[in-house]
Amino acid sequence: MSGTQEKLSVSLWRGGKDGRYQTYAVPRRESQTVLDVVTFVQRHLDPTLSYRFACRVGVCGSCAMTVNGKPRWTCRTHVEKVAGSGRLQIGPLENLPVIKDLTADMELFFVKWQRAKGVFAPSQTRHDAIAQIRPDTPARAAADAAIECINCGVCYAGCDTVRWNSNYLGPAALTRAWTLVNDERDGGNAARLQAVAADGGCHSCHSHQSCHELCPQTLNPTAAIAGLKRRTAAAYLKGDIKT
């Protein structure tokens, strides 16, 4: 590369909650991802930069950051797609506490996953026969809602309701709950429906659909949450769950 190579102006969040953006000049390269840019800064300009990544191929869900105002998975976001002006501003995910620089604290995200009873509750033992699930049933199709979720936190960071109501469980946890509600093998639905029907649960969703728009896996959490609203309302009217 020559010395006249085109440069990107990259502002990265540095520090904790009271930090600030610091600007770096990063060489622009063909097929460059946002994660490549962050990695370049850490490897060549400032080794104290903290950020999180693992697989680099869109599987692990650990590299999500706020890129030019929107939460994105940085390993699969090409610079040319988001930085037409040659400028990038990269910060930690919003709606989560910042630990340092570009790393957000994901604890609350996963605590809410558990609050929504997002853990599979077995209804059989290893001594029972393997459950036979027909792939063409409506419940099995609905269970696809969160199977491809990589827990990157993009939907949570982009959700207006999470921003306004810190008690709200968020799109990822509720979509996971909807998948388990439709899993015929699961035996925990009474507690799960009760959990997602409480204050801060699925009925807090305003259906803004930011989660659907931003999800890197093109999942539709809004539709899953709408399913939970219908299912919990029916259970409430039948007296199966209380408030």
Add this chain to the structure above:
Amino acid sequence: MNVQLYVWQRATAAVMAPLVLGHIAIIFYATRQDLTAADILARTHGSVLWASYYGLFVAAASIHASIGVRNVLTEWSPLDERRAGLFAILLGVLLALLGLHAIVALVLT
């Protein structure tokens, strides 16, 4: 918002939808027929039907609005859910009293 409030808010919305259309139709009728306030009061005086129609409207609107305001306060004000709920109940009672006051004026005067 929880499932109980969700069900009440949707149910009251379903009740209000036809009542709103009826109310608009009544307004068009009254203006096209050049009815004066005295003409209207003469027709509504002592009417159980009009009292029931607008009584249901007031009850549904009071419940619906107070649940919505509770949600707005929870998200946009420093109030927690319990305090927002108390404020919303007070608002609902106020709306119901104002509405009932209007109905009494419509039917008993």
